Amino acid sequence: MSQAFEHLDPSTLQQWLGEQRPLQLVDIRDPLSFAQGHIPGSRHLDNTSVAELVEKTPSDMPLVVVCYHGHSSQQAAAWLAGQGFGEVYSLDGGFVDWAHRHPDHVLKP
Incomplete structure (x- = not known):
């Protein structure tokens, strides 16, 4: 069985956002x-907010999962794909790499 999510490199995400x-x-x-910094347009996802995301987000809406370094996002992306989302991505390198490459695309308080 193939993995249900895809890897997304930061430059592709940058292009998509553009x-x-x-x-x-x-x-x-x-x-x-x-709260200390995230990619603009992100929504925070945890055990309490995941049910609302699954319930209210259209299954054809592409999801891009972001974690610290791009490891735990893969498990979350696979889980979300299992919930019926057709297009799920894990951001390679995570937020740490994104913030390093694109410091001008980080929303800070």
């Missing part, structure tokens, strides 16, 4: 890390 392609960024880092 094109204003419809997608939902979901950040699974801890709430404090998310």
Whole structure:
């Protein structure tokens, strides 16, 4: 069985955001890390908010899962794909790599 999600490199995400392609960024880092900085347009996802995401997000909406380094996002992306989402991505390198490559595309308080 093939994996139900795809890997997404930061430069492709940068391009998609520049094109204003419809997608939902979901950040699974801890709430404090998310509050200290995240990719604009991200929504924080944890055990309490995941049910609402699954319930209210159209299954054809592309999801991009962001974690710290691109490891735990793969498990979350696979789980979300299992919930019926057709297009799920795990951001390679995670937020740490993104912030290093694209510091001008980080929303800070």
